[in-house]
Amino acid sequence: MANEGSFSRAADKLGIGRSAVSRSVQKLEAQIGARLFCRTTRATSITREGELFYQSCRPGVDRIMQALEKMRDLREGPPCGRLRISAPHGFGRKVVAPLMTEFRARFPAVALELLLEEQTVNLATDGIDVAFRDGRLDDSQIIAKQLIPMQMHVCASPKYARQHGLPLSVDDVATHSCINQRLASGRLQCWDFKVNGQPRRITPEADIVFNDPSLAMQAVLADQGLAQLPAYQVSEALRNGKLVACLEHVAPDDRGHYLCYLSREQLPKRIRAFVDFMTTSIRALDFSTVELRAHSSMQEEVALP
Structure with a gap:
């Protein structure tokens, strides 16, 4: 609103109605106890208090906008970012690690960190994006995709x-x-x-x-x-x-090799690319x-x- 100079232009940029913008501004003014904009039938201008408030908030707003832009790039651009992967020692050394070279060649903007561990990790609390697991799975809180039977x-x-x-x-x-x-x-x-x-x-x-x-x-x-x-x-x-x-x-x-992750919804492109690549590559192994x-x-x- 401060940048656009009118409620109508702000509403158009945000894709919402003018009345919704007006109500939001009124609610904010009530919360801080100060008038932020002078409104007349002909024009809307920012007050001195509004200018001070805007300048104080602007660095945070800029960071939020940058974060949103980065999230948009991650969703719409080529896969990028860092992936933390967990795997059992044997399967990680013999199967996962050799395939990482080809994955990096296809997706050089994705950095990989492979952690070999036998204990079952908690994807939510241990900061793991993708985990390989062997045997039988009982955890209903994760997405578990069977890659191949475990013979x-x-x-x-x-x-x-x-x-x-x-x-x-x-x-x-x-x-x-x-x-x-x-x-x-x-x-x-x-x-x-x-x-x-x-x-x-x-x-x-x-x-x-x-x-x-x-x-x-x-x-x-x-x-x-x-x-x-x-x-x-x-x-x-x-x-x-x-x-x-x-x-x-x-x-x-009745056993299998599984690839596990937390959710199918809004899956980052780097995780989707890794899941698809590993699924295809491991199933092709003899x-x-x-x-x-x-x-x-x-x-x-x-x-x-």
């Missing part, structure tokens, strides 16, 4: 299989050397199976325990025993023969295990000591 494989090295055989049933696991992982909660990881259509969980006695999945994988490759590991970690080693899988007929099928199940008869031959 789990009980694996061993060929040398271990030749020397000790492989388990043919879940109960046989107890007769083998096992490598397990300590979760962020302090518990040992349970091994999940589906037997006769029903879920079954065991926590095998472990000879070696790590709190990092890549170390568990290294121990399996070093002929130290069996471990249950996700497909994104072991699919390549299984295909090239560095590892063999067993118990594929009782592998679980973690297929069709050929593993097709060769189950070969694995049973290896299972015999």
